[in-house]
Amino acid sequence: MDILELALNNQQNAWKILEHTGIIPAWERIGATVHLVGSLKSGLLAKSRDIDLHIYTDKLDIAVSFSVMQGLAERLSFREVHYKNLIQTEEECIEWHAIYEDEDSSTWKFDMIHIRKGSKYDGVVEKVTAAITKRLTPEIKRIILQIKFDMPDSVLISGIEIYHAVFVGGVRNYGELEQWRKTNPLTNSLDWLP
Numbered sequence: 001m002d003i004l005e006l007a008l009n010n011q012q013n014a015w016k017i018l019e020h021t022g023i024i025p026a027w028e029r030i031g032a033t034v035h036l037v038g039s040l041k042s043g044l045l046a047k048s049r050d051i052d053l054h055i056y057t058d059k060l061d062i063a064v065s066f067s068v069m070q071g072l073a074e075r076l077s078f079r080e081v082h083y084k085n086l087i088q089t090e091e092e093c094i095e096w097h098a099i100y101e102d103e104d105s106s107t108w109k110f111d112m113i114h115i116r117k118g119s120k121y122d123g124v125v126e127k128v129t130a131a132i133t134k135r136l137t138p139e140i141k142r143i144i145l146q147i148k149f150d151m152p153d154s155v156l157i158s159g160i161e162i163y164h165a166v167f168v169g170g171v172r173n174y175g176e177l178e179q180w181r182k183t184n185p186l187t188n189s190l191d192w193l194p
Contacts, residue, residue, distance in 0.1 A: 003046075003145045011045045017108055018051055021076055021100065026068050027055045032114070037125045039159050042133045043141065046148030049108040054125060056117045060087050065094045065114050077101045092119035124190055131193045132163050143172055150174040157181070160189040167194040 018024065024034045038052030039045040057064075062085065073081060077100060084095035096112040115122060136144075147162055151174055165171040165180045186192060 003149055004142065006149065007044075007046050007145045010047065010049070011040060011043065013106075014040050014045055014049065014051055014108070017100070017102055020102075021072070021110075023053065023072060023110060023112070026072055027053075027112070027114075030057065030064055030068055032057045033117075035126055037129045038111075041129050042136070044132075044136075044144055044148070044159060044163075046145050048148070049106060050111065051108060052111045052125075053113070055112055055114045056122065057114065058117050060092065060094055060114065060116050062087075062094065065096070069096055069098075072098070079107065087116075090120055092116045092121070121190065128160070128190075128193060132167075135167065135194045140166060147171070147174050147177055151177075158189065160192070161186050163194060164189075164192055 018036075018040075027034050033056045035054045035056070036052070037054050038050065039048075040051055066083075069081060069083075072078070078098050079101055080097075080099040082095075082097040084097075086093050086095060092115065094114040096110070096114065098110045098112070100108045100110060102108060144162060144166055147166070148159075151157060157177070161181065162171075162177060164186045165177050165184070169176075169180045169184060171177050171180050
């Protein structure tokens with residue numbers, strides 16, 4: 001199967017999972033605005049099963065955030081849930097990372113970042129995702145997807161590092177990516193736009 005077909009199949013599965021879990025409406029019930037960001041939004045979801053959501057509320061209330069996660073955990077097949085309180089940091093957020101198992105026993109990772117509206121990083125990842133999507137050509141999309149499919153499962157390289165290497169460094173395959181990263185580390189991914 002062609003990598004574009006494989007990626008499309010994985011993306012269609014991700015959309016079904018997102019719909020099936022009802023995660024977005026669960027957050028909206030507390031008055032949150034939910035934005036899909038990252039590789040699913042940009043069409044660059046390859047073999048990793050990650051769904052990234054940025055969730056905005058006027059204030060960060062730990063009890064309310066926990067109540068949403070409790071409701072989700074009670075009705076979904078979460079295998080793990082990780083919580084990080086970053087309210088008092090520059091990020092002004094609560095991070096939730098949940099591992100979900102679907103009916104085919106495939107695992108999906110949901111990164112749900114609960115952010116205070118108006119904080120420093122409000123909308124930043126959305127802008128990066130939009131900029132990447134805007135610059136995608138069929139050739140660049142294929143290169144990025146091929147790199148993601150060729151990357152060994154044991155290697156963890158964020159999508160933003162791959163996009164940076166392709167757009168800035170002219171990287172065209174996984175081997176070139178490995179070399180590029182040795183001398184061109186992406187020190188702050190939130191400061192980079194393609």
